Amino acid sequence: MIRAGYLSPEDRADLIALARDGSAAHRLARRANALVLLDDGWSCEKVAAALFLDDDTIRGWHSLFQEDGLEGLTRFRSGGGASLLTTAQEEALIAWVARTLPRSTRQIGAHVETAFGVVYESRSGLVALLHRLGLEYSKPEAIGRKLDAVRQKTFIDGYETLLNGLDLDEAVLFMDAVHPTHAARPAGCWAAAGEHLAIEQTSGRQRLNVHGAVDLESGRTAMIDVETVDAASTIRLLEKIEAMYPSTARIHVFLDNARYHHAVLVREWLARPERRIALRFIPAYCPHLNPIERLWGVMHRHLTHNKCHATYREFAETVLEFLRETVPRRWREFRDSVSDNFRVIDPRGFRVLT
Numbered sequence: 001m002i003r004a005g006y007l008s009p010e011d012r013a014d015l016i017a018l019a020r021d022g023s024a025a026h027r028l029a030r031r032a033n034a035l036v037l038l039d040d041g042w043s044c045e046k047v048a049a050a051l052f053l054d055d056d057t058i059r060g061w062h063s064l065f066q067e068d069g070l071e072g073l074t075r076f077r078s079g080g081g082a083s084l085l086t087t088a089q090e091e092a093l094i095a096w097v098a099r100t101l102p103r104s105t106r107q108i109g110a111h112v113e114t115a116f117g118v119v120y121e122s123r124s125g126l127v128a129l130l131h132r133l134g135l136e137y138s139k140p141e142a143i144g145r146k147l148d149a150v151r152q153k154t155f156i157d158g159y160e161t162l163l164n165g166l167d168l169d170e171a172v173l174f175m176d177a178v179h180p181t182h183a184a185r186p187a188g189c190w191a192a193a194g195e196h197l198a199i200e201q202t203s204g205r206q207r208l209n210v211h212g213a214v215d216l217e218s219g220r221t222a223m224i225d226v227e228t229v230d231a232a233s234t235i236r237l238l239e240k241i242e243a244m245y246p247s248t249a250r251i252h253v254f255l256d257n258a259r260y261h262h263a264v265l266v267r268e269w270l271a272r273p274e275r276r277i278a279l280r281f282i283p284a285y286c287p288h289l290n291p292i293e294r295l296w297g298v299m300h301r302h303l304t305h306n307k308c309h310a311t312y313r314e315f316a317e318t319v320l321e322f323l324r325e326t327v328p329r330r331w332r333e334f335r336d337s338v339s340d341n342f343r344v345i346d347p348r349g350f351r352v353l354t
Helices: 009-020 026-039 044-051 055-073 087-100 105-116 123-132 149-164 231-244 264-271 292-303 312-329 331-337
Strands: 170-178 210-214 221-225 250-255 277-281
Touching: 009 026, 009 055, 009 123, 026 044, 026 055, 044 055, 055 123, 087 105, 105 123, 170 231, 170 292, 210 231, 210 292, 210 312, 221 231, 221 312, 231 250, 231 264, 231 277, 264 277, 292 312, 292 331, 312 331
Parallel strands: 170 250, 250 277
Antiparallel strands: 170 210, 210 221
8 A cells, every 4th residue: 555645745745736737748647646545545456546547557657656656657668758858968967057047947958959059848848857867946045144063063052051950030031123004915815816905005115114022932922112223122011021020030132233223222221220121142153043024924925915904004003003912822832833942953964056
């Protein structure tokens, strides 16, 4: 019996696209359809009955895919579907892709035709070839220009040590500023076929400045809207945090290295004997080590993606209500997206594009 869920997410997506591709040969699309149904948990017998075939044929298609992936599906007994390129041409194609990083199969197909005089009639056949050659569609990850892996690891180790030794009368928060603009952000979504979607846009000129902090343990937030994010707003926010924790002996606030966080006014405020806040700075160029950055992403997904607020006032009130009230109230829903599951990003593990 073929185990359900045997396909990787990438292979499953490719097979579904192939099954839906009206330009693909019917028998190739049918093979892709069969493999997706097997991945859904259908038996060979059930798939065969649905496609008016025998179950041995379905098992044979599964074997072809297990042996050679999508390329295997393109091979038919008549000999069609086999690679149209020689070994030398395949090696040259791999080198060209590695060198130029083409952004579409159309670009690759044009190069294959120009360089080797070979035309792939369908996108599915070209995709199958690329998979067989060990090539895949990737999206570069944005990383800081001056990332230091050692400093990241030191920070993460220190953070974990702090948490493990935290007393009951101590708290930990992460702090940052965000500047959402009064504008809708179009985002992909499912809709009825043939329905043309649109979203009304505002001028996008008014921006809300929010200086805030979040407690990952409880989901409590401190959020202030300010004219300018600066040393004065930093002090206002720190005062609000202390007021939120009146009986807490020590409050550890993690934040980035913005100049206003290091301002003389802030240092003087912290030096007062009654202060209970200790600032702990995140390594430079490491927004991935500040979970509140992820909270801003959650906010945009809920408030600006495919949503239009008629007035700036309505937009500002909605954002502040979400950050001040909705996030703490629905923290169990949001906390996995705003976690301190940190990782070290080492530039040496990437091919950095220039």
